Amino acid sequence: MKNWIQKTLVITVALLTFGVISPDHSIWESLLDEKANQNSTQNTSNAYAVDWSYEEPSTFIEDAIAHAKEQSILKFGTKIGPVISNEFEEVIFPKIQEAIEMTLVEMDQDTLKSLAISENPSGDHSEKIFHIFDTETQSDIIRFHVRTDRKPQDGYFFNFHYHTVSDQYVKHYSLGDIYWSKNMPPKWLS
16 A cells, blocks of 8 residues: 555544544554565466366366456556446456356366466457466467447447357457446556
8 A cells, every 4th residue: 555545544543533543553564464465466477377276166267257357457457447347346247257157167177177367468459358278278268358449429438248269259249338438548457
């Protein structure tokens, strides 16, 4: 957490309680520990893919869903993320979760053990959020993308969709749209 936010919180607590209650230092220690964990996670996220070996398919699916959310938030960056994150979590992400579950639940345990999720979503104006792929064949199983669409008179929308290997990635399976504004949105990852 940034230093100025911490100072603001301390001052706010002091003003609201007239100094009767002083902020507990364990709060700041836990925030610092959380920041250290985030930094260590960011340092390890430069690998191309995460490899999981699980006994239970449901465990892999749960972790894949959690990792999918992380990759999506990373794709949005600090400019787009705060604006669309609520609608994404309420409307779009449950559909991403459902698509992952429908695709992976049909696979046998050996295939699940060889699956991974791509890291580093594409920036600029590229569509890729993440792909789930087979590490042995390096072929994608399912691809999740977001495209920026401009609708005349309405403005810009983010179109979330996915592609599957079953139709050679030709068909767009729509997950939904999120409205941005009439102004062009910033680049992804910004």
